[in-house]
Amino acid sequence: MRNLHILWIVASLCLSCARYDSALPSESAGQQRIVSLAPNITEILFAVGAGGTLVGVTTYCDYPQEASRITKIGEFTNVNMEKIVALKPDLAIGTRDGNPPEVLQGLRKLGIRVETFQPATFEETCESIVEIGKLVGEESNARALRDRMTKNCEEVIANRPAKSPGILLLYGSEPLVAAGKGSIGDELIRLAGGKNIMAESPGPYITTNLENIIARNPEVIIDLSMGTEKNSREAALKKWSRWQSITAVRNGQIYVLNPDLICRPGPRIVEGLKLIAQAVRKAAQ
């Protein structure tokens, strides 16, 4: 009986040692193995030329095309830890808002290095790109990308119209969620020369209702909830057509954009900015 006890204790000790062994990251021939925990991180990594280092991405990582072929490790909160460990990554890159602390801490406890980025403005997005570039050894590409983005932004600012039309940027329809002060959407509106009609309300995401929208009467409505199919703009125009008291509806200034261009703080945010600027210029004529 006593021998059985000793055997049991020895076996447990061996097993607990073995657990840490398999979690040590293995570096093969200097090529990093990176797991991305958010779609914007994936886009940044591809944009700086480090797409080849990615061994795991989330199910939402759909851009660029090559990202869809990489092993899926779960979503923002529902992450498959076993799969990540099995991929033997050197580094996991995530976000502080999108990925809950339990996931990030869990990965750290398994011995995986985790770095997080949470850019809240256009400038912070550019800086995150440079920081990620440094992490993966593509600093020069990252700096070049940042410079291109900054230049595009300056062009947009230089072409701002004299009038600032009132803009409503909607993330969702059920419920109606608008971009408020402190969100990247709000900043893009300002950079493009527009005036966010929800800017006085505190909080980056504002659950509002139709009465408020009608009362504030925007000249442009950018509806991100309608998807990106060919007939999305038609569907949006039809959806809003009932509320003719809104200037944007009367003048047909309703736009549908790919929400990923605004909600993913990464390289494509400059495209979102340009599209918003187009809408602003058209409305200001």
Next chain:
Amino acid sequence: MKALSARRFFVSMSVVVVITAATLLICVPISSAIGFSESVDTLFHPGTASLSQYQIIYEIRLPSVILAAIVGAALSVAGVTFQAILRNPLADPYILGVSSGSALGAVIAVFTGASFALAGFSTVSVFSFAGSILTTAMVYFLASGRGHQLRYNLILTGVIVGAFLSAFVLLFTATLRHNDLPRVVFWLMGNLGTPLEHFPLGIISLYVIAGSAVLFAVSRSFNAIMLGDEAAFALGCNPARLRTYAFLLGSLIVSAAVSVSGLIGFVGLIVPHTMRLLVGSDHRILLPASFFAGAAFLAAADTLARSALPDRQIPVGVVTALCGAPVFLILMRTRMRKSYFG
């Protein structure tokens, strides 16, 4: 408890109807978007209002208040009905599977991303109505057998079917895309904010009013069934048939209400009990009184939920519970002299 005389009926009902009408009338001009005096002006002088003011008052507030009234009335009448036929004070309109059935329909609608409007009703509304109708039919067929057993079978079957379907609701919700999740949560919390157009609003109103009128017509039988099945039989009421028809009709009414408003809790449970304390438990007055009281209660709660905080909205279910519970407890402590359910 005094017997119900015609005079008492008319006096009580008049008070209830007047208070309800006044509440609804006050609710319409309350909006966080425009000032009260401006709203009242627009309400009574629509010709002189700007298009914005007109659209806010006549195309958003007025339909919203009417919708809240109809949904509140439907839930309250169904609550009274189910409490009577199940002789259970905890029965609410959702207990017999309607909530899970409609939730499942709504989640499937969001999951498949289908998009078509039927007579002005959104896809989610159509699917959730279908879901609750099918669930009602399922519960009915599973529970029926020997007529006089329907009471126990009904409540058990309803709860079990409800739980089974809830599992599917959870499954679909867990596999939804990130972007669709708020839509489902929003629906499940109950929402009266999407202004219906005149035609669908009219259809829902007629439907609920007609169904409630039929239930009012048999309110005497509800009194009888509260005394027990044997006593009811002796009084000339057929308990099995009453239970069947009341269950089906009540579920139909609730299905219609829930399909446009989502799952607003608490109304169907608390309004019947509150009215019992105020007008007594004679169903000839309890049913119509609950109809109007439910309408006023939900309209007021929804108005409060939408205009209490500037720019933001509180879910209406939060207001109904936060305000309804203390009011009910006060009434219960001051007025309840005996238990109505034995």
